[in-house]
Amino acid sequence: MVVPDRLLMGPGPSNAYPAVLAAQTLPLLGHMHPPMFKIMDDIQEGLRYLFQTDSKNTLLVSGSGHAGMEAVISNLLEAGDKIVVGNNGIWGSRVCDLADRYNAEVVDLHVEGGRGYTLDELTNAVETHKPAVLFLVQGESSTGVHQNLAGVGAMCKKNGVLLAVDTVCSLGGVPFFADAWGVDAMYSGSQKVLGAPPGASPLFFGERAMKKLADRKTKVASYYFDLNLVGDYWGWFGKRFYHHTGTISTWYAMREALAVVTGQGLESMWLQHRACHEQLWAGLSELGLEPYVPNPDERLVTVNTIKVPEGVDPVALVNHAMTKYNLEIAGGLGPSAGKVWRVGILGANAKPANITLVLEAFKSGLKEQGKL
Numbered sequence: 123m124v125v126p127d128r129l130l131m132g133p134g135p136s137n138a139y140p141a142v143l144a145a146q147t148l149p150l151l152g153h154m155h156p157p158m159f160k161i162m163d164d165i166q167e168g169l170r171y172l173f174q175t176d177s178k179n180t181l182l183v184s185g186s187g188h189a190g191m192e193a194v195i196s197n198l199l200e201a202g203d204k205i206v207v208g209n210n211g212i213w214g215s216r217v218c219d220l221a222d223r224y225n226a227e228v229v230d231l232h233v234e235g236g237r238g239y240t241l242d243e244l245t246n247a248v249e250t251h252k253p254a255v256l257f258l259v260q261g262e263s264s265t266g267v268h269q270n271l272a273g274v275g276a277m278c279k280k281n282g283v284l285l286a287v288d289t290v291c292s293l294g295g296v297p298f299f300a301d302a303w304g305v306d307a308m309y310s311g312s313q314k315v316l317g318a319p320p321g322a323s324p325l326f327f328g329e330r331a332m333k334k335l336a337d338r339k340t341k342v343a344s345y346y347f348d349l350n351l352v353g354d355y356w357g358w359f360g361k362r363f364y365h366h367t368g369t370i371s372t373w374y375a376m377r378e379a380l381a382v383v384t385g386q387g388l389e390s391m392w393l394q395h396r397a398c399h400e401q402l403w404a405g406l407s408e409l410g411l412e413p414y415v416p417n418p419d420e421r422l423v424t425v426n427t428i429k430v431p432e433g434v435d436p437v438a439l440v441n442h443a444m445t446k447y448n449l450e451i452a453g454g455l456g457p458s459a460g461k462v463w464r465v466g467i468l469g470a471n472a473k474p475a476n477i478t479l480v481l482e483a484f485k486s487g488l489k490e491q492g493k494l
């Protein structure tokens with residue numbers, strides 16, 4: 123098998139840390155062997171630090187980010203429950219679709235891409251609709267918007283609403299405090315900031331989300347994602363039962379990726395990602411390129427959206443970067459399709475030299491089109 127070695131500076135997957143890839147080549151263990159349970163315990167401990175929570179209810183859902191999304195929605199909602207969905211990009215749209223498939227009553231808080239929600243807007247929506255769950259995306263990777271979560275959890279708690287958050291492309295790259303911010307349920311991804319291969323979705327349920335799960339009148343409609351059963355496998359309820367065969371090699375990789383997180387420390391990771399983001403935007407503005415997100419406070423550090431100027435062919439520039447530099451830059455997605463390029467600053471790739479190469483590719487790509 124021949125696989126080209128590319129620098130992946132799109133919104134994910136990112137290049138994995140070499141030690142993380144190496145961990146995947148370790149011998150397989152049985153999924154119910156005590157040494158495997160020890161690795162799972164270590165992962166849960168690492169996740170508590172990464173999420174900044176004391177909750178014992180952390181685990182990896184076997185699957186990519188969408189698996190975590192489906193686990194959160196299918197466990198938190200019963201048929202007829204109401205969910206208010208912050209929908210300012212493709213991920214909110216997908217959660218609307220998903221919640222609808224589980225027969226929830228969906229209130230789609232749709233706004234144009236390129237901005238987040240104010241606390242006033244969210245308070246208004248919660249007070250008007252009185253949902254069971256409010257869903258928000260912290261890092262909207264289709265539009266490059268960072269949703270401010272401060273105050274949202276307290277407002278939800280006051281109204282008896284659960285707060286569920288998607289952090290797939292943001293967790294580890296920007297501050298997140300599950301307990302201090304009152305987040306009740308959250309899912310993330312392995313192949314973005316965490317620098318591991320796809321296939322493991324970090325998830326957490328807080329106390330109030332666990333109560334909602336315990337109080338359900340109906341079974342979770344998905345067997346594979348039923349957290350009563352998956353949680354049993356991860357030791358949430360004391361004993362361990364076989365539910366499915368864990369994605370063992372991917373969990374080795376996650377065990378190693380979490381060792382990188384705890385070794386480096388979250389504050390240092392946040393600073394590293396922000397420094398690269400600033401380097402990127404200093405260089406882009408020298409090339410005359412502008413951010414898609416108008417409000418500087420809402421610009422996501424980990425996935426950056428760059429407006430395509432009039433008369434420039436975005437696909438030609440993406441192809442130029444790949445052909446000449448072996449470098450992945452992405453186009454838009456959902457509401458930003460055709461309007462932006464997306465540059466990821468994710469985990470192992472968040473290095474000054476990589477940003478310099480991205481800037482070089484933009485410069486050369488614009489020159490090739492006679493735009494510089």
Ligand SMILES: *Cc1c(COP(=O)(O)O)cnc(C)c1O
Pocket residue numbers: 133134186187188189213259261262263288289290291311320
């Ligand atoms: C990438 C991404 C997802 C989807 O994750 P997959 O691993 O592709 O299933 C969901 N939400 C956000 C914000 C993402 O960036």
